[in-house]
Amino acid sequence: MKITIIGTGYVGLVTGACLAELGNDVFCLDLDENKIALLNSGGIPIHEPGLEEVVARNVAAGRLHFSTDVGASVAHGVLQFIAVGTPPDEDGSADLQYVLAAARNIGRHMTGFKVIVDKSTVPVGTADRVSAAVREEIAASGATASFSVVSNPEFLKEGAAVDDFMRPDRIVLGHDGSAEGLRARDLMKNLYKPFNRNHERTFWMDVRSAEFTKYAANAMLATRISFMNELANLADKVGVDIEAVRHGIGSDPRIGHSFLYAGAGYGGSCFPKDVQALERTACQFDQELLILRAVEAVNDRQKLVLGRKVVASFGEDLAGRHFAVWGLAFKPNTDDMREAPARVLLRELIDRGATVAVYDPVAMAEAKRVLSLDFNAAELARIEFAASSMGALEQADALIIVTEWKAFRSPDFDQIKARLKQAIVFDGRNLFEPEQMAANGIEYHGIGRSVLTRR
Numbered sequence: 403m404k405i406t407i408i409g410t411g412y413v414g415l416v417t418g419a420c421l422a423e424l425g426n427d428v429f430c431l432d433l434d435e436n437k438i439a440l441l442n443s444g445g446i447p448i449h450e451p452g453l454e455e456v457v458a459r460n461v462a463a464g465r466l467h468f469s470t471d472v473g474a475s476v477a478h479g480v481l482q483f484i485a486v487g488t489p490p491d492e493d494g495s496a497d498l499q500y501v502l503a504a505a506r507n508i509g510r511h512m513t514g515f516k517v518i519v520d521k522s523t524v525p526v527g528t529a530d531r532v533s534a535a536v537r538e539e540i541a542a543s544g545a546t547a548s549f550s551v552v553s554n555p556e557f558l559k560e561g562a563a564v565d566d567f568m569r570p571d572r573i574v575l576g577h578d579g580s581a582e583g584l585r586a587r588d589l590m591k592n593l594y595k596p597f598n599r600n601h602e603r604t605f606w607m608d609v610r611s612a613e614f615t616k617y618a619a620n621a622m623l624a625t626r627i628s629f630m631n632e633l634a635n636l637a638d639k640v641g642v643d644i645e646a647v648r649h650g651i652g653s654d655p656r657i658g659h660s661f662l663y664a665g666a667g668y669g670g671s672c673f674p675k676d677v678q679a680l681e682r683t684a685c686q687f688d689q690e691l692l693i694l695r696a697v698e699a700v701n702d703r704q705k706l707v708l709g710r711k712v713v714a715s716f717g718e719d720l721a722g723r724h725f726a727v728w729g730l731a732f733k734p735n736t737d738d739m740r741e742a743p744a745r746v747l748l749r750e751l752i753d754r755g756a757t758v759a760v761y762d763p764v765a766m767a768e769a770k771r772v773l774s775l776d777f778n779a780a781e782l783a784r785i786e787f788a789a790s791s792m793g794a795l796e797q798a799d800a801l802i803i804v805t806e807w808k809a810f811r812s813p814d815f816d817q818i819k820a821r822l823k824q825a826i827v828f829d830g831r832n833l834f835e836p837e838q839m840a841a842n843g844i845e846y847h848g849i850g851r852s853v854l855t856r857r
């Protein structure tokens with residue numbers, strides 16, 4: 403099938419590459435000339451395991467093309483996927499300017515029938531706005547063309563995006579009952595057949611319900627995390643081990659084990675913005691989402707927890723103190739630093755006068771870019787970008803772990819002790835057992851595990 407993907411970011415590039423891998427002829431459009439030039443020279447703009455190989459294989463096979471040519475992109479695919487960003491607007495609602503601009507481009511250039519697939523995460527009612535924008539452009543151009551807008555939200559996780567896309571646990575498709583909607587449904591059915599031959603994983607629904615499902619999924623996952631983070635903070639106070647509690651409740655199949663890890667707060671480009679956007683939708687309909695307001699507030703506070711623990715040990719004034727920070731990306735296996743908890747921690751350490759040495763296995767280049775926006779030159783001078791995890795430890799008063807990279811899980815504890823000025827570890831992801839750290843002679847501060855540290 404001929405497919406156009408509009409927006410070649412995390413979702414667009416993965417979607418395009420994976421659909422090409424199944425034999426489709428895919429045209430990826432982006433307005434960012436640098437990104438397209440990089441892709442056309444064999445580079446990949448993001449770190450995503452397995453993606454480079456899939457892209458290279460399909461470019462070589464002639465099934466995957468990258469371009470900034472809007473007219474050619476509209477001419478190419480009967481399916482036009484919109485996978486552009488929907489960042490938060492000033493009031494937290496989803497900013498739809500990129501989605502609507504993409505829609506207008508389609509309307510302006512289309513001639514025959516098109517299925518416009520909203521893959522970006524968009525609030526309820528967006529498909530209607532996309533339809534209206536396309537219709538206006540068709541009317542202005544005087545062309546005769548018909549179309550249908552389908553909602554097909556994406557559920558992939560960064561760091562596992564290719565696997566998630568290739569082995570989806572569900573495919574949500576919202577369409578309407580018009581003749582065009584039914585024609586679109588048949589095309590989408592064929593497209594996704596290789597993923598589930600009997601369509602057992604496809605959930606067909608009306609467009610608004612599909613749009614809402616995406617927000618409901620992210621909001622539920624964020625809620626589980628904030629719930630556990632709040633309990634972890636209480637566990638610290640009442641002498642309870644949150645990890646034991648996690649096992650204890652997760653074994654109930656009604657609860658399940660996933661997304662119950664207490665930590666330094668959730669980050670990334672999606673949970674924070676999608677929780678906010680759903681709250682804004684509710685506001686527009688005169689309803690307050692009390693649970694989600696709390697989920698967001700708990701998460702904002704959780705991002706401060708590591709800093710609070712450092713202050714509890716070293717005092718409010720950190721001038722003259724030096725800390726090692728392991729992990730900058732918002733989660734492992736990505737270089738994405740959007741809303742990363744490490745940024746909040748670094749702000750606190752720098753504001754309190756400390757110096758830091760930071761290390762991340764893949765996010766160093768992105769960290770340099772992002773931190774140069776977060777900090778002024780004088781502040782940046784107090785941040786050293788270390789060449790290795792062990793190198794970051796030299797003469798530090800403590801090690802602070804923010805991201806649970808695999809490479810941090812089994813470190814040489816003797817080396818850690820030898821390099822640190824004081825053998826103290828603040829672990830924002832509960833990578834280690836407190837008893838094991840005590841046996842190694844290391845003062846250990848996890849999240850919701852202080853009962854074991856005190857024993």
Ligand SMILES: NC(=O)C1=CN([C@@H]2O[C@H](COP(=O)(O)OP(=O)(O)OC[C@H]3O[C@@H](n4cnc5c(N)ncnc54)[C@H](O)[C@@H]3O)[C@@H](O)[C@H]2O)C=CC1
Nearest residue numbers: 409410411412413432433434486487488500504522523556
């Ligand atoms: N990042 C993720 O893991 C996931 C993201 N989503 C959703 O997917 C959408 C895209 O997210 P990301 O891929 O992370 O965004 P991104 O920021 O990585 O990529 C968006 C791309 O769209 C391009 N763009 C903007 N306007 C355009 C236009 N009119 N024509 C062509 N290209 C245009 C930008 O230059 C950029 O390269 C968002 O709504 C997000 O919430 C959904 C599931 C997972």
Ligand SMILES: O=C(O)[C@H]1O[C@H](OP(=O)(O)OP(=O)(O)OC[C@H]2O[C@@H](n3ccc(=O)[nH]c3=O)[C@H](O)[C@@H]2O)[C@H](O)[C@@H](O)[C@@H]1O
Nearest residue numbers: 556557558559560627661662663665668669670672732733
């Ligand atoms: O809409 C999106 O963009 C995506 O958002 C999340 O994916 P992602 O943000 O890539 O990463 P997650 O693995 O969900 O992690 C998000 C944050 O939650 C944190 N987290 C996750 C799980 C957990 O138990 N505890 C916890 O603190 C992670 O450290 C990370 O900061 C969802 O998991 C995807 O299904 C969804 O498609």
